[in-house]
Amino acid sequence: xxxxxxxxxxxxxxxxxxSTTIPGPHARVTSRxxxxxxxxxxxxxxxxxxxxxxxxxxxxxxxxxxxxxxxxKVIIGLHWVGGTMDQVAGGxxxxxxxxxxxxxxxxxxxxxxxxxxxxxxxWANAGGEDIQFIDAINKYIDSGLCVDQxxxxxMGFSYGGAMTYAIACARAKDxxxxxxxxxxxxxxxxxxxxxxxxxxxxxxxxxxxNVAGGRSMRDRFVRNNGCASMSGAPEPxxxxxxxxxxxxxxxxxxxxxxxxxxxxxxxxxxxxAPVPSSDDGLRTWMPAAVTQLTGxxxx
Numbered sequence: 001x002x003x004x005x006x007x008x009x010x011x012x013x014x015x016x017x018x019s020t021t022i023p024g025p026h027a028r029v030t031s032r033x034x035x036x037x038x039x040x041x042x043x044x045x046x047x048x049x050x051x052x053x054x055x056x057x058x059x060x061x062x063x064x065x066x067x068x069x070x071x072x073k074v075i076i077g078l079h080w081v082g083g084t085m086d087q088v089a090g091g092x093x094x095x096x097x098x099x100x101x102x103x104x105x106x107x108x109x110x111x112x113x114x115x116x117x118x119x120x121x122x123w124a125n126a127g128g129e130d131i132q133f134i135d136a137i138n139k140y141i142d143s144g145l146c147v148d149q150x151x152x153x154x155m156g157f158s159y160g161g162a163m164t165y166a167i168a169c170a171r172a173k174d175x176x177x178x179x180x181x182x183x184x185x186x187x188x189x190x191x192x193x194x195x196x197x198x199x200x201x202x203x204x205x206x207x208x209x210n211v212a213g214g215r216s217m218r219d220r221f222v223r224n225n226g227c228a229s230m231s232g233a234p235e236p237x238x239x240x241x242x243x244x245x246x247x248x249x250x251x252x253x254x255x256x257x258x259x260x261x262x263x264x265x266x267x268x269x270x271x272x273a274p275v276p277s278s279d280d281g282l283r284t285w286m287p288a289a290v291t292q293l294t295g296x297x298x299x
Contacts, residue, residue, distance in 0.1 A: 031149035032071045033142035039068060042144035046085075049140060051133045058116040058137055059089040061100070062145065063109040071148035073111040074141060076134070077101050078156030078163045080268070081122050088115035088160075094269075094281035101155055101181075101268065102287030112145060123163035125187040130163060131170050138174065155179035155290060157268035158209065162186035165217050172196035172224075179290050180217060182266050184209035195225040195255040201286060203264035203278075204235055211235075211261065218259050222248055225255035235261035241273035243285065260289060 035041070044062045048055055063072065077088045077100045091098035097105055100113045107113065116137060123130050134154075141147055152175045156164040161183020168178040169192035177197035198221035202214035215230075222230050227248035236242045243262035251257060262270040267279030268286075275283045 033145070033147035033149055035142060035144050036071060036146035037069055040066060040145050042141065047140070049133070049136050051136045052129055054119070054129070056117065056119075056133050056136070057085065058114055059085045060115075060141070061089065061104065061113040063107075063112065065109050066145075068146055071146050071151075073107075073151040073153065074114060074138075074147055075100065075103050075107065075111050076114045076116065076137070076152070076154045077103065078116060078123065078154065078160030079118065079121070080156075080158035080160050083121060083160070085115040085117040089113075091281065098269065098281035101157070101290070102281070102284065103155075103290065106287045106291045112141065112147065114141070118159070118163070123159050123166070123187045125163065125166055128170070128188070128190060130187065131166060131190070134167060134171065149174075151176050153177050153179070155181065156183070157181040158183065158266065159186060161209075165189065168196050168198060168221065180214070181268055181286070182206055182209055182214070183217060184213045185217060189220075192220060193224060195252060196221065197254070197256050198225070199258045199260070199290070201260045201262070201270065201289075203262050203266060203270065205238060205264060206266045208266035215259075218257060222257050225251045225257055227251040227255075227257050230257070230259060233259055233261075236263040238263060241278060243270060243272060245289070 044060060046057055046059050048057050079088050088100060104113055154164045154167045154175055161180040164178045164180045165183050166187035166189060169189035172194035175196060179199045181201045200214050200218040202211045204211050228250040230248050233246040234244050236244050240263045243260055245260040248257040264270045264278035269279050269281040269284035270286060271278060271280040271284045
């Protein structure tokens with residue numbers, strides 16, 4: 001896996017910050033869900049919930065070595081426009097190494113993985129209905145499995161990145177951190193004033209959702225998290241086939257903001273040279289970077 005020194009340096013303070021307890025409304029060493037201590041009532045597979053009169057579906061993967069007294073992280077992976085929960089859960093054409101944006105392999109049976117299905121294969125979030133869907137998923141999982149409620153994460157690419165941003169705006173108090181990959185402001189931003197650990201990843205040559213939009217999304221949480229401005233944060237030059245990761249300075253304890261700009265376009269799996277393609281699910285640096293975001297290795 002191609003993980004360069006700039007990434008390690010940029011994520012060092014993020015790792016340290018997220019290994020500590022978040023103050024204020026998030027101040028909880030471990031918040032164990034009602035499902036802890038009881039036999040699990042949820043197994044891996046496709047589940048259905050009725051939310052606002054509509055049947056909604058999601059795929060869940062429960063760790064194979066699940067223990068009823070262990071509080072697990074939850075990672076929600078949101079698909080792109082026209083995509084499906086099956087593509088996220090199965091890794092698309094790359095297969096298992098890219099399942100759940102590469103997090104299944106990185107988690108190594110230590111996290112509950114969730115892939116929701118958007119209406120019409122998107123995340124318009126009309127009237128906040130997709131946020132309510134996420135709420136319903138969390139409630140369902142909390143009741144049937146043992147969850148560390150202080151360790152929920154959302155990540156997504158493109159429209160999924162937009163929905164992840166909407167979650168950061170509307171449910172910052174319910175999520176430990178979010179990762180928006182090549183996202184845009186397409187799913188709304190209800191609220192949008194609370195801090196949450198934020199990692200934005202964007203290609204400087206993205207012709208679908210421009211990098212300027214990604215910077216704007218990032219900057220909301222630069223402000224919310226009390227960080228120093230990231231205006232002028234370094235980004236790679238076109239043609240360099242590299243990425244530059246920058247951690248904001250001065251952020252509130254436990255609320256880092258990290259920005260990874262790469263010399264690529266609109267893709268979920270950025271990869272540096274000498275990998276032939278700038279988007280490669282097998283050789284991307286992204287899953288390792290996201291694992292750093294959780295505060296420690298999953299394994």
